[in-house]
Amino acid sequence: MTSPTELIPAPRAVEERPGGQEFRLTEHTTVWAAPGTGTTERWLRAVLGPALGLPLRPGPPDARDALRLRLDDALAPEEYRLSVTAAGADLTGGSASGVFWAAQTLRQLLGPDAFRRAPLRPGAHHAIAPQVIEDRPRFRWRGLMLDVARHFLSKDGVLRYLDLMAAHKLNVFHFHLTDDQGWRIEIKRYPKLTEIGSWRARTKFGHRASPLWEDKPHGGYYTQDDIREIVAYAAERHITVVPEIDVPGHSQAAIAAYPELGNTDVVDTAALAVWDTWGVCPNVLAPTENTLRFYEGVFEEVLELFPSEFIHVGGDECPKDQWRRSPAAQARIAELGLADENELQAWFIGHFDAWLSARGRRLIGWDEILEGGLASGAAVSSWRGYAGGVAAARAGHDVVMCPEQQVYLDHRQDADPGEPVPIGYVRTLEDVYRFEPVPPELTGPEARHVLGTQANVWTEVMEDQQRVDYQAFPRLAAFAEVAWSPLPPPPQRDFAGFERRMATHYRRLDALGVAYRPPTGPRPWQRRPGVLGRPIDGPPPNK
Ligand code: ACM
Numbered sequence: 001m002t003s004p005t006e007l008i009p010a011p012r013a014v015e016e017r018p019g020g021q022e023f024r025l026t027e028h029t030t031v032w033a034a035p036g037t038g039t040t041e042r043w044l045r046a047v048l049g050p051a052l053g054l055p056l057r058p059g060p061p062d063a064r065d066a067l068r069l070r071l072d073d074a075l076a077p078e079e080y081r082l083s084v085t086a087a088g089a090d091l092t093g094g095s096a097s098g099v100f101w102a103a104q105t106l107r108q109l110l111g112p113d114a115f116r117r118a119p120l121r122p123g124a125h126h127a128i129a130p131q132v133i134e135d136r137p138r139f140r141w142r143g144l145m146l147d148v149a150r151h152f153l154s155k156d157g158v159l160r161y162l163d164l165m166a167a168h169k170l171n172v173f174h175f176h177l178t179d180d181q182g183w184r185i186e187i188k189r190y191p192k193l194t195e196i197g198s199w200r201a202r203t204k205f206g207h208r209a210s211p212l213w214e215d216k217p218h219g220g221y222y223t224q225d226d227i228r229e230i231v232a233y234a235a236e237r238h239i240t241v242v243p244e245i246d247v248p249g250h251s252q253a254a255i256a257a258y259p260e261l262g263n264t265d266v267v268d269t270a271a272l273a274v275w276d277t278w279g280v281c282p283n284v285l286a287p288t289e290n291t292l293r294f295y296e297g298v299f300e301e302v303l304e305l306f307p308s309e310f311i312h313v314g315g316d317e318c319p320k321d322q323w324r325r326s327p328a329a330q331a332r333i334a335e336l337g338l339a340d341e342n343e344l345q346a347w348f349i350g351h352f353d354a355w356l357s358a359r360g361r362r363l364i365g366w367d368e369i370l371e372g373g374l375a376s377g378a379a380v381s382s383w384r385g386y387a388g389g390v391a392a393a394r395a396g397h398d399v400v401m402c403p404e405q406q407v408y409l410d411h412r413q414d415a416d417p418g419e420p421v422p423i424g425y426v427r428t429l430e431d432v433y434r435f436e437p438v439p440p441e442l443t444g445p446e447a448r449h450v451l452g453t454q455a456n457v458w459t460e461v462m463e464d465q466q467r468v469d470y471q472a473f474p475r476l477a478a479f480a481e482v483a484w485s486p487l488p489p490p491p492q493r494d495f496a497g498f499e500r501r502m503a504t505h506y507r508r509l510d511a512l513g514v515a516y517r518p519p520t521g522p523r524p525w526q527r528r529p530g531v532l533g534r535p536i537d538g539p540p541p542n543k
Contacts, residue, residue, distance in 0.1 A: 001127050002111050006504040008477050009169055009484035011105065011135035020130035021086035023065070025052060025110075029088075030059025030066045037069035039236050040091065040099045047163075048107055052126050053119035067091065067106075069099050078171075079136035082106060084128045097238040098136075101169050105133060112507035115167070139437065141400050141452030142483035143172035144476065145244075146468075149179035149253070150278070151459040152198075152220035153468070159233050160465075164512065166237040168480035173234055174312060174381075174454060176244045177222075180252035180275040180283070184221045185243070187301050190258065190294070194221045197253040200274040207423050207461055208278040214463070227305045242364070243306045246314030247295055248285040248348045255283055261291050263322040263329065278460040280317045287323065287332045287344050292351055299352070303359060310379060311356055315349050316366035346372020353378050364400070367392070381454065383408075386439045393442055393449035401437040402454040407479060409471050410458040413517055418527045421461045421471055429502075429519075430495050433478035436487070455479045466515040470526055473516035477505055 001022070004014040033041035041058075044067060049056040059066055066088040075081065075094030080102035083090040089106060093099035107114045109128045144165055146153065153161075162173060177185045183197030199219025205212040222230065234241045252275045255262040262269035263286045275281055285291050302311065320341035323329040333344055345368075353363040353375040363369075364379040367388025374380075379398040382389030389399040404411075404424075409432075411424030437453035455476060462468045478498065488494065502519075509516050517526070 001129060002109050002504060003129075004109065004131055004133060006501050007105060007108050008498075008501055008505045009481040010501070011133050012486055013134045015132045017085075017130035017132075022127040022129050023084050023086060023089055025054060025126040025128075026065060027054055028065055029054060029056060030063045031056050032059055032061045032063065032066055032068045034068075034070040036071050036096055037091075037093070037099045039096055039238065040069050040103045042236065043100065044103060048103070048110075048114065050118060051107075051114045051116050052110070053122050053124075054126075064088065069103075071095065071099065076136050078140070079134075080105075082131075082133040082135075084109075084132075085130050089128065094136075097171070100166075100238045101135070101137075102133075104167060104169055105135065107167070108508070112504065112511045115508045115511035137169065137171075137484045138486055139450075139452030139483050141172050141454065142170045142480070143174050143242075143400060143402070143452065143454030144170055144472075145174035145176055145402070145454055145456040147176040147179070147457060147459045148184050149176055149182040149459075151463055152182065152184060152218065153459075153465060154220070155222060155226045155230065157465050158222075158230055162230070162234050162237055162239055164476075164514065165239055167508070167512070168477060169484050170476075170480055171239050172452075172454065173239050173241045174244060174456075175230075175241055176458075178244070178246050178253065178314075179250045180281040181278075182219060182221075182274060183253040183257065185227060185245075185302070185305075186221060186223045187298050188224065189297050189301070192257040193254060193298075195257070197257040197274060200276050202276050204277040204460075205463075213276075224301070224305060231306060240308050241306055242308045242310050242312055243302055244312035244314055245295070245298060245302060246316075247352065248287070248291075248345065249316065249318030250281065250314055251285050252281050252283045255285070258294065261285055261294060263326045265328050266322050266325045280319060282319050282321055284318050284322055285348075286326070287329055287348055295352070296355060299355070303361065308361075310362050310364040312364045312381070313349065313352050313356075313369075314365060315345075315369040316383070318345055318368070320345070343372055350374070370395075370397075379451065383456070389450070390439055390441060390446075393446045396449065398449050398451050400451055400454050402456050404456075406435040407432065407453065407455045408458065409455050409475055409479075410461065413471075413475065414521065416521065418522065420467065420522060420526055420528050423461060427475070429475055429478050432475045433481065433495050433498055434493055435479070435482050437482065453479075453483050466526075469515035470517050470522070473509060473514050474502060474506070474519075477502065477509075 068090045072092045077095040078097045080093040080098040082102045091102035183193045187193050198221040203214045203218050205214045231241050256272045256274045259269035323341045349369045356363045362377045367382045380392040381400045385403045389401050392399045411427050412419040415426045438447050
């Protein structure tokens with residue numbers, strides 16, 4: 001049994017009932033689910049039941065020892081009330097999501113072993129102290145971006161990350177599916193995107209200044225059925241998947257597959273392969289009608305697979321050098337009456353902004369997309385600090401705050417050169433815990449454009465799931481609290497208190513099999529001192 005004072009993310013309000021009788025979960029415990037709460041009923045039976053070794057059979061609402069799931073219109077959509085007495089637990093949500101978040105809290109109250117897949121001691125008793133928890137998220141966008149382009153993560157690895165997100169009450173999975181180094185989603189009308197674009201012959205090992213190469217092919221992709229499964233699995237956990245298809249930069253894998261997408265008048269694009277190193281790639285899309293039609297075809301299939309309101313089009317780090325040198329691009333600029341290459345980029349993004357709006361979706365892109373005007377429904381991922389987000393909010397655009405200085409989890413978590421991923425700013429657990437997504441210069445109405453926040457995990461220097469775990473955890477737990485819990489009054493966040501709660505949370509992560517960075521520093525097998533050459537300091541980390 002875990003105390004409510006050990007919950008992560010911390011809930012808004014807890015009323016403990018000391019001296020009251022505890023709720024014991026036994027093989028007789030049943031689940032009653034009101035209409036509209038089926039996702040949580042299924043999750044309790046599929047995940048919590050096996051962890052506790054209990055069947056959690058369906059039962060009537062008035063059974064003793066029951067878990068009762070219901071909706072209450074008086075609560076905000078993601079809000080929940082979890083009330084525990086000797087007679088059972090009532091999980092009440094403003095919507096199905098609220099009920100699901102109540103179940104995540106319930107699991108934490110049952111202790112770290114509730115995070116396993118089978119009971120350690122069959123027949124052991126499981127109890128929760130009497131209490132009432134009232135809780136709701138601070139932000140509606142509590143995101144994690146995972147880059148599966150630089151290093152492919154298996155479908156099972158992605159599903160596992162969705163489970164880890166749910167356990168931390170995160171609700172937006174930004175799926176970075178395409179980049180210079182790999183194209184990871186099957187597009188039926190363009191098979192070469194995955195036949196050619198999903199693998200590379202070799203890979204720079206470490207950061208871009210490293211002298212090392214991994215001389216073996218790397219690759220992988222998700223079939224459309226894999227994507228459907230991922231989207232459905234996420235939806236069962238009240239997580240929205242926002243796909244990212246990058247244009248007009250970060251596109252070399254697509255150009256390697258279909259050379260006509262590149263600037264053929266200045267580069268021999270037929271000779272390009274999927275990129276095998278890191279940094280900002282000079283090979284970008286040609287601003288032709290053919291390119292627009294091609295990507296409309298891609299996005300048509302993407303829209304069929306992803307029901308999300310937002311579709312991410314990238315838009316970051318598009319070097320203009322090829323467009324400057326390309327007679328075809330220059331002719332395009334003249335024909336469209338544009339001033340320069342920057343306006344050409346804005347035209348490119350603007351095309352897909354209008355195209356997505358016409359299909360009832362909203363475009364989101366990295367903050368570079370602000371440079372040139374956007375349709376009113378478009379939103380911005382503010383990654384180059386806060387400034388892009390502030391400008392976007394002031395211009396009436398919605399914003400997701402994900403400044404690289406604070407919440408890029410590929411950046412190292414300690415100055416020790418033995419950190420296995422020695423890039424970027426040093427950002428400790430405490431730094432992430434103290435991150436504030438809403439900059440003080442925004443007025444109330446402007447601040448309401450901050451939909452929320454997102455931690456970004458780029459994987460250039462993370463070759464496998466263990467490295468991703470190491471970079472993401474424990475910092476993602478601190479981030480989850482930033483995204484969910486209310487901002488406490490001054491002196492604001494109590495890091496010492498968070499660290500005390502983390503003692504229990506590390507045991508949950510152990511039970512989940514997460515290869516996190518321990519508070520004492522990397523374990524011997526997590527170190528790789530000196531392997532990657534000198535660390536790269538400060539901004540930008542790996543570009
Ligand atoms: C980015 O980190 N280039 C969005």
